[in-house]
Amino acid sequence: MNISDSIWVWIGALGTIAIFSFVFKENPVYRFCEHLYVGSAAGYAISVNLKSIVDSAWTPITQEGKIVLIIPVIFGLLLYARFFKNIAWLSRWPMSFLVGVGSGLAIYGVVNSQLIAQVRASLLPLTSVNNVVMVIGLLSILLYFFFSMEHTGGVKHAASVGRWIMMVTFGVSFGNVVMSRISLLLGTMETILGKWLGLIAL
Amino acid sequence: MDWKKLQNIDRRIIYILLILATVIPMINPIGIPVSVGASAQKFYNFMDAIPAGDKVLFSMDFAASGAPDIVPEAKAVMQHLMDKGVKVVSIAFWDNGPMFADQLMKTYEDQGFEYGVDFANLGYIPGGETAIKRFGEDVVGSVSKDFRNNSISSLPIMEGIKDTRDFAAVIDFAAGNPGTEEWIRQVQGTLGINFFVACATVSVPQAMPFVNSGQVTALLGGMRGAAEYETAMGKPGGAVAKMDAQSLGHLLIIAFIAIGNIAFFMDKKQAR
Numbered sequence: 001m002n003i004s005d006s007i008w009v010w011i012g013a014l015g016t017i018a019i020f021s022f023v024f025k026e027n028p029v030y031r032f033c034e035h036l037y038v039g040s041a042a043g044y045a046i047s048v049n050l051k052s053i054v055d056s057a058w059t060p061i062t063q064e065g066k067i068v069l070i071i072p073v074i075f076g077l078l079l080y081a082r083f084f085k086n087i088a089w090l091s092r093w094p095m096s097f098l099v100g101v102g103s104g105l106a107i108y109g110v111v112n113s114q115l116i117a118q119v120r121a122s123l124l125p126l127t128s129v130n131n132v133v134m135v136i137g138l139l140s141i142l143l144y145f146f147f148s149m150e151h152t153g154g155v156k157h158a159a160s161v162g163r164w165i166m167m168v169t170f171g172v173s174f175g176n177v178v179m180s181r182i183s184l185l186l187g188t189m190e191t192i193l194g195k196w197l198g199l200i201a202l
Numbered sequence: 203m204d205w206k207k208l209q210n211i212d213r214r215i216i217y218i219l220l221i222l223a224t225v226i227p228m229i230n231p232i233g234i235p236v237s238v239g240a241s242a243q244k245f246y247n248f249m250d251a252i253p254a255g256d257k258v259l260f261s262m263d264f265a266a267s268g269a270p271d272i273v274p275e276a277k278a279v280m281q282h283l284m285d286k287g288v289k290v291v292s293i294a295f296w297d298n299g300p301m302f303a304d305q306l307m308k309t310y311e312d313q314g315f316e317y318g319v320d321f322a323n324l325g326y327i328p329g330g331e332t333a334i335k336r337f338g339e340d341v342v343g344s345v346s347k348d349f350r351n352n353s354i355s356s357l358p359i360m361e362g363i364k365d366t367r368d369f370a371a372v373i374d375f376a377a378g379n380p381g382t383e384e385w386i387r388q389v390q391g392t393l394g395i396n397f398f399v400a401c402a403t404v405s406v407p408q409a410m411p412f413v414n415s416g417q418v419t420a421l422l423g424g425m426r427g428a429a430e431y432e433t434a435m436g437k438p439g440g441a442v443a444k445m446d447a448q449s450l451g452h453l454l455i456i457a458f459i460a461i462g463n464i465a466f467f468m469d470k471k472q473a474r
Contacts, residue, residue, distance in 0.1 A: 023217045041266070048297040052328050055347055105335055109387025113417060117391070121415030134414075173407045176423075180271055180403035182224070182451040183425040186444045187270020189224055200228055202440065 002198030013196035016188050137165040205472060208465035216458060223454045227446035236438075236445050241413065242430035245398060245420035248371065249279065254287030256370040257359065261385065262292055262299030268377030268402045273302060274428035274441040275400040276375050280306055282435055289359050290321040291369070293345070295333055295380045300325045300349045318357040323349040330380040331388060338366045338389030366395050371419075373398045382409050386417050400427065 004010065018033040057073050060066040075094040082091040122138055124131040143155060144162035151159050194202045238246075252258065260280075264272045283290055292303035303323045311317055324345045327333040337344040341363050345354055354360050366372055372395050376382045382399050390397040396419055399409050403424030412418040422431060425448065428441035 024214055044301075045297050048300075048326055049328060052326060060346075101332060105332060105388065109331075109391060113387045113391035114383070117415050117417055118411060121411075169407070176403050176406050178455055179426065179448070179452065180424060182220075182448055182455075183271045183403055183444075184267075185220070185224055185451070186228070186425065186447055187273075189221075189228060189447070190270075190440070190444070193225065193228055200443075 004196050004198065009191075009195050013192050016192060020188075136161070141166055203468075205465040205469035208461055209469065211458070211461075220451060220454055223450040224447040227450050228444065231443060232446045232450075234446050234449055236429050236433045236442055238430045238434045239427075241421045241423075242427055243434055245279075245400075245422055246282070246431055246434035248396070248398070248419060249282055249288075250286070252283070252286065252288050252370045255289070257289045257291055257363065257368070258283055259366060259369040259372045260290055260292040260303065261372065261374045261376075262294040262303045263296045263381040264302070264375055264377035264402070265296055265298040269298075269302060271402040271404075271424045272375050272377060272400065273306075274425050274439075274444075275422050275431065276302070276306055278428045278431040278435065278439065278441060279373065279400065279422075280310070281437070281439075282431070284310055284315060284320070288370070289319075291324060291359060291363070292322070293324045293337060294326045295328075295330065295384075296377075297326050297328075304349055317350070318352065319359055322357050322359045324354070325349040331384040334380060334384045335388035338385075338393060338395075341365055341368075365393065367393050369395070371396045371398055373400055376401045376405060376409075378402075378405070381405075382412065382418070386412055390417055398422075403427075 004013075015033045015036065018029045019037070021027055022030045022034075057069055061069050061073070075097065078090050078094045080091070081087045081089075122134065124135055126132050126135060140158050140162035142162070144159040144166070146159075149155065190200070190202070193199045249258075260276065262276070280290060290307075292300070292307075294300045294303065300323055307317060307321050307323060310321065315321065317323075324341075325348055327337060327344060329336070333344070342354055342360065347353060348357065362368060366389055372385070372389070374382055374385050374397070376399060382401065382405070385397060389395060397417065398420055399412075399418050400422040401409055401424070403426065406421070406423040409418060409421055413421045422428065425441050425444060429438075429445045432439045432442050
């Protein structure tokens with residue numbers, strides 16, 4: 001056993017154990033560490049974003065003479081007008097600009113990459129079991145969500161196949177979630193057992 | 203038998219057993235062999251074929267909550283590329299990203315690699331999808347200073363870089379949005395870059411359609427993906443060491459799911 005002598009490792013390890021104590025019963029130590037974590041994360045995010053504003057707006061305007069950047073700065077500040085009743089209407093201008101730009105960028109990307117490319121990729125030759133399952137699965141799931149005709153007879157059976165395939169898919173997703181959570185647990189165990197207690201090699 | 207009791211096992215018992223199932227194999231490894239999946243092998247083969255001196259872009263799009271799943275992947279790929287003499291540039295569209303990139307690069311500076319020559323951390327760009335689009339088309343125009351406040355033009359590694367097509371590969375270490383889909387929509391779809399994803403395990407089902415369509419060349423999935431990559435490299439490391447614990451953890455969860463389901467159906471049968 002080679003216990004760490006770094007104060008930060010001790011704080012991290014004890015904080016981790018305090019958060020885990022919630023599993024048994026909610027307690028004030030857990031609450032304190034939860035607030036500490038949320039506060040630290042928020043503080044870090046604020047400092048990083050503040051640096052970004054200084055680097056991309058303040059410094060270019062004040063030191064490099066790029067006065068035109070005042071326009072996006074003003075637009076950004078106008079967003080906060082939403083919090084004042086009298087001038088809340090001013091926030092619609094930057095919001096409209098953001099929504100317009102975002103929609104414009106997203107529409108081409110969604111149609112090209114997530115619709116056309118995906119449809120193209122689903123046109124598979126039925127020469128392997130994998131391909132047959134993919135095509136039948138896709139068509140039956142689409143049929144399950146097709147509500148323009150009543151699900152009777154053959155359509156009902158095909159939609160039922162789609163429902164079963166979706167259940168398998170949700171099971172796969174759940175399995176991945178479990179795997180992800182166990183990975184996170186292992187990461188924290190590595191911090192406690194390795195970095196803090198020195199019981200395992202890192 | 204009281205089937206209802208089996209359906210309502212005290213969660214504290216489950217948690218204790220899960221912690222034991224993960225801690226014991228971490229201290230006393232069993233040595234369950236790790237096989238390399240097709241996607242991890244493809245990922246490795248592509249990185250292995252990149253010539254020394256070429257550059258690869260890491261997009262560190264995750265926060266501390268996803269770090270235990272994604273950092274092992276970044277470590278494994280970074281080790282491979284550093285061993286081969288391939289240079290690494292990192293960018294982030296999540297504010298935590300540059301911190302993890304910096305931690306990764308500092309370990310290599312201690313080994314004699316030089317910041318600005320062998321690797322560089324371009325920091326964080328806010329703006330999500332619009333920032334990714336801008337960066338994809340104009341790398342140097344999007345970032346004026348790196349994470350350590352150096353001017354981009356002063357970094358030798360950035361010589362010859364105009365847009366993301368100048369990188370041999372772009373690897374998105376992703377835990378959510380902005381991440382994989384935004385990169386595909388705005389950069390991979392328009393510029394046709396070699397795009398790879400190393401994501402959190404929970405994001406694998408969402409990313410698989412893009413792998414099947416070829417928009418993502420190859421994918422690493424979480425800590426298991428990192429373990430497969432380490433195995434493919436022939437240098438088992440931290441991720442492989444945790445696979446025993448992961449496997450036992452999964453077996454325990456499967457056992458509890460089985461117990462719960464058996465108890466449910468037996469209880470129904472008994473009620474009849």
